[in-house]
Amino acid sequence: MPPRGSEPPAPPVPKAARPPGPFHLGSLQRRLLAAALVLVTVALVVAGVAIGLVLHRFVRGQLDSRLDSQLVALAAGLERGPGDRLRLARNLDGPPFDRDRAGWYWQVRQGGTVLRSGALEGRDLAVEAGRPERDGTDRPRPAEGTGPWGEGLILRVLVLPPEAGAPPATLVASAPAAALRGPLREAAGALALILGILGVGLLAGTLAQVRLGLRPLERLRRDLAEVRAGDRARVPGKQPAEIRPLVAEVNALLDQNAANLERARTHVANLAHGLKTPLATLSLALSDRTRDPDGTLAGLVGSMDSQVRHHLRRARSAALVGAIRTRTPLAEPVADLRATFTRLYAGKGLVLDVSLPAGAAVACDGQDLDEMLGNLIDNACQWCRGYVRVGASPSDSGLVIAVEDDGPGLAPDAAAEAVRPGRRLDETVPGNGFGLSITQELAELYGGGLRLDRSGLGGLRAALTLPV
Numbered sequence: 001m002p003p004r005g006s007e008p009p010a011p012p013v014p015k016a017a018r019p020p021g022p023f024h025l026g027s028l029q030r031r032l033l034a035a036a037l038v039l040v041t042v043a044l045v046v047a048g049v050a051i052g053l054v055l056h057r058f059v060r061g062q063l064d065s066r067l068d069s070q071l072v073a074l075a076a077g078l079e080r081g082p083g084d085r086l087r088l089a090r091n092l093d094g095p096p097f098d099r100d101r102a103g104w105y106w107q108v109r110q111g112g113t114v115l116r117s118g119a120l121e122g123r124d125l126a127v128e129a130g131r132p133e134r135d136g137t138d139r140p141r142p143a144e145g146t147g148p149w150g151e152g153l154i155l156r157v158l159v160l161p162p163e164a165g166a167p168p169a170t171l172v173a174s175a176p177a178a179a180l181r182g183p184l185r186e187a188a189g190a191l192a193l194i195l196g197i198l199g200v201g202l203l204a205g206t207l208a209q210v211r212l213g214l215r216p217l218e219r220l221r222r223d224l225a226e227v228r229a230g231d232r233a234r235v236p237g238k239q240p241a242e243i244r245p246l247v248a249e250v251n252a253l254l255d256q257n258a259a260n261l262e263r264a265r266t267h268v269a270n271l272a273h274g275l276k277t278p279l280a281t282l283s284l285a286l287s288d289r290t291r292d293p294d295g296t297l298a299g300l301v302g303s304m305d306s307q308v309r310h311h312l313r314r315a316r317s318a319a320l321v322g323a324i325r326t327r328t329p330l331a332e333p334v335a336d337l338r339a340t341f342t343r344l345y346a347g348k349g350l351v352l353d354v355s356l357p358a359g360a361a362v363a364c365d366g367q368d369l370d371e372m373l374g375n376l377i378d379n380a381c382q383w384c385r386g387y388v389r390v391g392a393s394p395s396d397s398g399l400v401i402a403v404e405d406d407g408p409g410l411a412p413d414a415a416a417e418a419v420r421p422g423r424r425l426d427e428t429v430p431g432n433g434f435g436l437s438i439t440q441e442l443a444e445l446y447g448g449g450l451r452l453d454r455s456g457l458g459g460l461r462a463a464l465t466l467p468v
Contacts, residue, residue, distance in 0.1 A: 028217070029210055036206040044195045051191055052184070059183050060154075067156040067173040068140045070097065070106055074171050075160060078108065086113045086169070093118050103151055103176025110169040123148035125172050127155060145174070152177035216240045220247070227254065279305045328369050330360045330401070334390060337370070337377050341388075345381045352381070353389045360392050362399055362466040364446045369466075372442050375435035376403040376462045383407035384459060398448055398467040407459035410452060439464065 073092055081087040086108070096104040100119050107125045108115040116122065127145040143155040153174040160169040220243060223235045234251045237244070282301045285291060338352050362369065380388045384405035392401045440450040448465040455461035 029214055032210045032214075033203075033207060036210070037203065040199055040202045040206070044199050048191060048195055052188065055187050055191075056180075056184055059180055059187075063154055063175050063179055064140075064142070064156060067154070067175055068158075070173040071140050071156060071158040071171050074106060074108060074173070075158060078160075078169065086110050086115065088115060101147075101149060101151075103147060103153055103174060103179070105147065105153075105172075105174045107172045108169060109172075111167045120148060125153075125155070125174060127157065127172060140173075143172075145172075147174065154180060216243055224250070233258075275308050279308065326363070326365065327361050328364060328366045330356050330362065330369075330392060330399075333366070333370050333373060337373055338390075341377055341381050348381075348384070349386050350381060350384070351387045352377075353387070355389070355391045357392060357394075360399060362401075362468060364442075364466055368442050368446075372439045372464060373401070373403075375439045376401075376464060379403075379435055380405040380407075380460065380462070387457065389457065394468070395465065397465050399465070401464045401466065402461055403464070404455035404457050404461045405459040406455075406457040409454060409459050436462075 070092070074088070077088045077090055077092055079087060079089050088108075092106065096102065097106060097117050097119060100121070102119065104117075105120050105125055106117045107120065114124065116124075125145060125147065127143050138158070138160075140156045140158040143157045145153055145155045147153050154177055155172060155174050158171040160171065162168045216239060220235070220239065223232070226232045227235060234254055235247050237247060237251070239247050279301060283298065283305070287298070291297075334354055334356060338354055342350055342352055377388065377390065380403050384407045387406045389404045390401070391404075392399055394400075436450070436452075443450050443464055443466060447467050451463040451465070453461050453463070
């Protein structure tokens with residue numbers, strides 16, 4: 001184990017992958033809701049414009065009908081009086097044409113003779129140039145003009161055919177422009193409110209529909225998480241028709257990976273059998289001092305054996321991690337390691353303090369857990385002055401198992417070197433330099449990690465993160 005020093009740099013702890021929120025930039029739910037919002041908005045705008053045009057046409061039709069009725073009444077009431085002068089047989093200033101300066105006017109002009117409603121107070125209606133002439137029908141026609149006081153008017157004009165050499169008579173009836181704008185404004189307010197409520201209802205329905213439609217994907221995500229955690233071997237095949245092909249492909253991939261893992265285990269076992277026996281034979285042969293007087297060859301064989309064991313262990317763990325994980329409680333292995341190292345380092349008067357949460361457990365192979373904890377606790381016992389503390393606490397990434405000692409600590413520049421396979425910064429201390437590297441690689445295979453920093457006791461704090 002390397003010598004201790006000041007606090008080492010803290011490598012980042014791998015964080016557990018979290019699913020994006022429902023309104024994440026790449027979220028299907030957000031895309032569907034955004035598309036629905038655009039489509040609903042466009043539909044409501046088109047509907048509002050269309051309904052507005054229909055309302056405008058309806059209100060304008062009502063006004064035109066009222067003015068046409070006045071023109072028909074004027075045409076029916078015209079007669080010739082004394083001196084062959086044009087006159088009305090009866091008073092036609094009925095409501096609403098009896099209001100002064102209200103925009104409801106009528107006027108009859110034939111040559112120099114002009115008949116007016118009383119509301120005009122003797123003034124003329126100004127009909128703009130381009131007013132419709134007779135087109136062979138006796139229907140009233142629309143026109144534009146202004147009132148005698150400059151107010152905007154809606155006009156209807158009826159031109160009667162000439163009689164016995166007399167010029168044609170032009171009948172004009174008007175209504176204030178406000179009679180069209182006012183009802184439209186009121187209707188537009190009510191229409192906007194109704195369309196707004198309709199839009200909110202449509203978006204709420206769309207949101208419910210999107211969530212209901214995407215619920216199988218969320219269920220599929222949970223199923224895959226259970227497969228990854230080892231709670232199930234395959235994804236259930238009972239899925240909606242659109243997801244069923246994807247599930248079939250995922251299950252096929254899982255089956256293929258399981259077959260590959262089985263082959264990997266077989267190769268690892270074959271390799272272990274093929275290498276361990278020759279190395280054991282070489283080690284036995286070199287135990288004879290006549291064959292290796294200075295022990296150089298025996299050291300090389302020992303180093304080869306350590307590296308072979310390290311890489312075989314790593315390959316075995318990689319294969320096991322891909323299989324279904326088991327729940328391994330912490331209490332029993334830590335208690336066994338405490339008893340073992342307390343006896344082993346009895347000469348130091350070692351105090352090994354253990355404080356674990358009730359029911360603490362991790363999702364990894366029991367043998368791998370024993371090796372990781374054994375390496376960390378053995379390392380702490382080697383370098384402590386007499387006190388080692390083992391504790392555990394939950395985190396977002398899983399369970400953090402902390403092994404601390406009151407030794408000299410680890411220099412910052414030695415942190416990276418300490419976890420390199422076979423790297424020993426202090427050759428005077430027994431060991432092969434694989435303890436921390438094996439622990440880190442095993443933890444990373446399970447999706448966790450190993451972090452070395454300064455302990456509150458003054459020595460090294462090794463924080464091992466494992467999934468729960």
